[in-house]
Amino acid sequence: MKNLKSVSVQCIDSDIALLLPNGVYEIKQMEPKSSKLKRISFFCLVLAVFGILGFGYYCPDKVCALSSRELPISVVEDNIGKPLAHIYSTKVGLSYEDMLNDDFTFDMDSHDVMVFLHMQKTGGTSFGKHLVHDLDLQRPCTCPLTRKRCYCFRPHSNQSWLFSRYTTGWKCGLHADWTELTNCVDGKLDEIEGTQIKRRYFYITLLREPISRYLSEFRHVQRGATWKGSLHTCNGRPATDDEILPCYIGETWEGVKINDFIDYPILIH
Known part of the structure; x- marks a missing residue:
C-alpha cells in the first residue's frame, strides 16, 4: 500500500507549475485575506452612504433632516420671553396643532405643570378659585381653612401640578407677565419641592374685551x-x-x- 502524502504549496509572488510523480499541477497565486476584508468593508461603506442619502431624500424634512438648520425667525418671534435655553433647544415644545390632536392629554401623573398667567381685571380671581375647588380630579386639591393657599398634588406624589396664586402665591410677583413667569416658575418649583426635575409647562390665561x-x-x-x-x-x-x-x-x-x-x-x- 502506497503512502499518501498531501502537498500544500503557497506562492504569492508568481504563478508556478509543480511537477509531481502522478502529474503536473498548476499553482495559482493566493489572494491575501486582508484584500477580501477591504473589499467587503468598501462595499458596506458604499451601501451605507447610499442608504443615508436615500433615507434623507425620501424622509420628511421635519423628521430626519441630514443637517441642522438655523432657527426660523418665526420660531424666535413665537418664543419671545422664553429662556434662551428653551428657544434654542431642539424640542421647541408643544405647538397649537399638537394640542388639537385627539391624543393630546395633560399628564398629571408625569411632570406636567399648568401655569395660570393671571392678567388683572379679566376674571382671573374667580377662574383661579374654580381651578382649586371645582375640578373633578382623582386627587382633589385640599384647601385648609387656616391657610390662604391650597395643595394641588399629583395622584401618586406630593408634587404640585398647578402654579397659581391659590397654590403657590405670587411667587414671581403680583400679576407676573409672560416674561417673568417663564424665567421664574421652574426655579421656584425647584425651591418649593426641594428637587430639580424636567417639567413640561402649559400656560393658560383669560382674555377680556x-x-x-x-x-x-x-x-x-x-x-x-x-x-x-x-x-x-x-x-x-x-x-x-x-x-x-x-x-x-x-x-x-x-x-x-x-x-x-x-x-x-x-x-x-
Missing part, C-alpha cells in the same frame, strides 16, 4: 389700587424707577378722573 378690561382697571385704580407689588425685570434684574416711570405722584392714584387716567399712556400694572 379690552375696553371693558380698561374701564375695570380704571375703577380699581380709582379705589386706591397701585399694583406696586408687581415685579418688573430688565435683563434679569429688577427694573429701576427710571425705566418704569410711575404715572402719578404720591402713594396712590385714588379718586383719579377718567380723563386723567386716559392721558397717561404708561400705567402701573
Whole structure:
C-alpha cells in the first residue's frame, strides 16, 4: 500500500507549475485575506452612504433632516420671553396643532405643570378659585381653612401640578407677565419641592374685551389700587424707577378722573 502524502504549496509572488510523480499541477497565486476584508468593508461603506442619502431624500424634512438648520425667525418671534435655553433647544415644545390632536392629554401623573398667567381685571380671581375647588380630579386639591393657599398634588406624589396664586402665591410677583413667569416658575418649583426635575409647562390665561378690561382697571385704580407689588425685570434684574416711570405722584392714584387716567399712556400694572 502506497503512502499518501498531501502537498500544500503557497506562492504569492508568481504563478508556478509543480511537477509531481502522478502529474503536473498548476499553482495559482493566493489572494491575501486582508484584500477580501477591504473589499467587503468598501462595499458596506458604499451601501451605507447610499442608504443615508436615500433615507434623507425620501424622509420628511421635519423628521430626519441630514443637517441642522438655523432657527426660523418665526420660531424666535413665537418664543419671545422664553429662556434662551428653551428657544434654542431642539424640542421647541408643544405647538397649537399638537394640542388639537385627539391624543393630546395633560399628564398629571408625569411632570406636567399648568401655569395660570393671571392678567388683572379679566376674571382671573374667580377662574383661579374654580381651578382649586371645582375640578373633578382623582386627587382633589385640599384647601385648609387656616391657610390662604391650597395643595394641588399629583395622584401618586406630593408634587404640585398647578402654579397659581391659590397654590403657590405670587411667587414671581403680583400679576407676573409672560416674561417673568417663564424665567421664574421652574426655579421656584425647584425651591418649593426641594428637587430639580424636567417639567413640561402649559400656560393658560383669560382674555377680556379690552375696553371693558380698561374701564375695570380704571375703577380699581380709582379705589386706591397701585399694583406696586408687581415685579418688573430688565435683563434679569429688577427694573429701576427710571425705566418704569410711575404715572402719578404720591402713594396712590385714588379718586383719579377718567380723563386723567386716559392721558397717561404708561400705567402701573
